[in-house]
Amino acid sequence: MIEAQFEKNLNTFEHQIYVCISSKGSGTYNVASMIKNEIEDRLGRPSNITIIDSMSFSVGYGIAVREMSRLAYEGAGYDTVMEAYRRIMDSMNVYMVVDDLKHLQRGGRINPSVAFVGGMLGIKPLLTIKDGIIDSYGKERGKRRAMEKLIDISVENIKKPDETNVWIVHTDALSDAETMKSMFLERIKPKEVLIIEFGACIGSHTGRGLVGIVFNAAE
Numbered sequence: 460m461i462e463a464q465f466e467k468n469l470n471t472f473e474h475q476i477y478v479c480i481s482s483k484g485s486g487t488y489n490v491a492s493m494i495k496n497e498i499e500d501r502l503g504r505p506s507n508i509t510i511i512d513s514m515s516f517s518v519g520y521g522i523a524v525r526e527m528s529r530l531a532y533e534g535a536g537y538d539t540v541m542e543a544y545r546r547i548m549d550s551m552n553v554y555m556v557v558d559d560l561k562h563l564q565r566g567g568r569i570n571p572s573v574a575f576v577g578g579m580l581g582i583k584p585l586l587t588i589k590d591g592i593i594d595s596y597g598k599e600r601g602k603r604r605a606m607e608k609l610i611d612i613s614v615e616n617i618k619k620p621d622e623t624n625v626w627i628v629h630t631d632a633l634s635d636a637e638t639m640k641s642m643f644l645e646r647i648k649p650k651e652v653l654i655i656e657f658g659a660c661i662g663s664h665t666g667r668g669l670v671g672i673v674f675n676a677a678e
Contacts, residue, residue: 460672462494465652467507469498474537478511478524478544481602483591488512506660511544515551518628518655518673523547554596554612555628556605585609586671593664602670606639609672615644616676623649623674630657630669639670649674 461477468475482488488510495508511637513520526547527540533542562569583605587596599605617623625643629636657669 461491462498465494465498465506469502469506472507474507474509476509476527476540478513478520478527480516481514481588481591482512483514484516484593507528509541512591513548515548515553515588515658516593517552518626521554521590521655522624522626522673522675524552547675551673552613552616552676553588553671553673554609555665555669555671556583556599556609557586557665558583558601558602558632558670586665590620602635606635606642606670609641610643610646613643613672613674615649617649617674618676620649622648623676625649625672625674626653627652627654627658628669628671628673629654630665631667632670635668635670639672643672 465475477491479485479491480486491510495506495510498508499506501603513523523544526543530540530543582598582600583602584598585596585605585608586593588594597608599608613625617625627636627640627643631654633654641651642656655673657665
């Protein structure tokens with residue numbers, strides 16, 4: 460499918476930009492790069508294909524891609540679109556809390572004893588995306604307190620609310636996401652607040668019940 464799209468757009472557009480899921484969590488970037496090289500070898504020249512390793516996941520680069528699409532649709536040039544991507548990703552923040560430690564245990568992110576004790580005590584790990592992987596940020600006892608902590612972190616980091624896009628994310632936890640949105644709006648009023656459901660790529664690692672906040676902290 461990637462190759463077919465690249466081939467289709469070779470002579471249709473001046474540029475085609477493909478933003479990939481983190482290369483540390485998927486082989487997509489390597490596959491896309493290999494396909495680009497094969498196309499250019501066949502053409503005998505550079506192509507119009509640009510491949511970006513987002514070093515993030517799903518909504519973690521979604522805000523940037525949406526802005527890139529808007530600029531391109533309005534006629535912005537390649538350099539302007541790429542600069543928008545870099546600017547937004549440089550200020551991107553992702554913070555999440557998971558409901559169940561079992562999935563993190565299966566993925567090798569915590570050992571079984573920690574998962575067992577954490578489950579018994581109601582410990583909820585706080586997660587972020589760091590250097591292209593989902594990483595630990597901290598922990599809180601109880602999901603409500605964990606959600607409040609995520610809001611505290613977000614409010615502290617958002618310096619220009621009227622220029623900041625905020626997405627509340629979840630994995631089959633719409634009620635928690637709506638609660639977090641209400642709690643968040645009691646503290647701060649950003650440019651927009653949307654509720655977005657993560658797909659299977661993130662959900663398979665975290666399980667159902669994840670809720671979090673994604674935002675670009677404009678300086």
